[in-house]
Amino acid sequence: MKKSVRKAVIAGNWKMNKNRAEAKNLIEELKPLVADAGCDVIICVPYTNLETALELTKGTNIKVGAENCHWAKSGAFTGEISAEMLTEMGVEYVIIGHSERRQYFGETDATVNKRVRAALDAGLKVILCVGELLEQRELGITEEICAMQTKVALGGVTEQELKNIIIAYEPVWAIGTGKTATSDQADEVNGYIRSVVAKLYGDAAAEAMTIQYGGSMNAKNAEELLSKEHVDGGLIGGASLKAPDFAAIVSAASK
Numbered sequence: 001m002k003k004s005v006r007k008a009v010i011a012g013n014w015k016m017n018k019n020r021a022e023a024k025n026l027i028e029e030l031k032p033l034v035a036d037a038g039c040d041v042i043i044c045v046p047y048t049n050l051e052t053a054l055e056l057t058k059g060t061n062i063k064v065g066a067e068n069c070h071w072a073k074s075g076a077f078t079g080e081i082s083a084e085m086l087t088e089m090g091v092e093y094v095i096i097g098h099s100e101r102r103q104y105f106g107e108t109d110a111t112v113n114k115r116v117r118a119a120l121d122a123g124l125k126v127i128l129c130v131g132e133l134l135e136q137r138e139l140g141i142t143e144e145i146c147a148m149q150t151k152v153a154l155g156g157v158t159e160q161e162l163k164n165i166i167i168a169y170e171p172v173w174a175i176g177t178g179k180t181a182t183s184d185q186a187d188e189v190n191g192y193i194r195s196v197v198a199k200l201y202g203d204a205a206a207e208a209m210t211i212q213y214g215g216s217m218n219a220k221n222a223e224e225l226l227s228k229e230h231v232d233g234g235l236i237g238g239a240s241l242k243a244p245d246f247a248a249i250v251s252a253a254s255k
């Protein structure tokens, strides 16, 4: 399967931004701008904005995701939200393993795997983030890191379940820094991750898989990044907070 047959997916990651009124304004502004998108459009929003996002996107082409979920169904996990709580609301997607979770909240490959499993079991679609730190790139171990993160995260995931997973390659040094990977760097690592998936699940499953790039993708660099064979979309942080910028990326992915 060639890139031309894989559907591009552009997902916004709002992180810990936007109060309810701001979320409402952003979604209302975004709706007409992406109504004719030729790619899938997802907004992943803080838990407190999920209800607003679900309500305002009803009947539109914008899908809604959360930014994390816990692996247990319920229990003594103060401050956490289970995958079932998300599906009960109507949430369709969840980001798992974002580097900010790994960096600031002690997320490990093993807990990423538990969260992936729980999300799939609850019927959520997963945007699984993997990517190397700057020191790791400088040591020349980008491939090893991405392979390990991918393999551990996918532990126990069947080929059928893999259809509900998108991988986002996000070099940590490029997230929120304004330093984008070059389109060749993004293509190279995305292609490598696809080869890791191929070894685990076979060529057909790997070829069908959407692998996004994330890390300072914006309205200006999106077209070049998205033109690459293995870059099937983007996970967008900063630029997803402004409707015209996010819409420009959606339109670059729709070409």
Ligand code: PEP
Pocket: 013, 015, 170, 174, 175, 176, 177, 178, 214, 215, 216, 217, 235, 236, 237, 238, 239
């Ligand atoms: C992200 O949060 O996943 C991200 C890629 O952020 P930014 O686009 O701001 O670098």
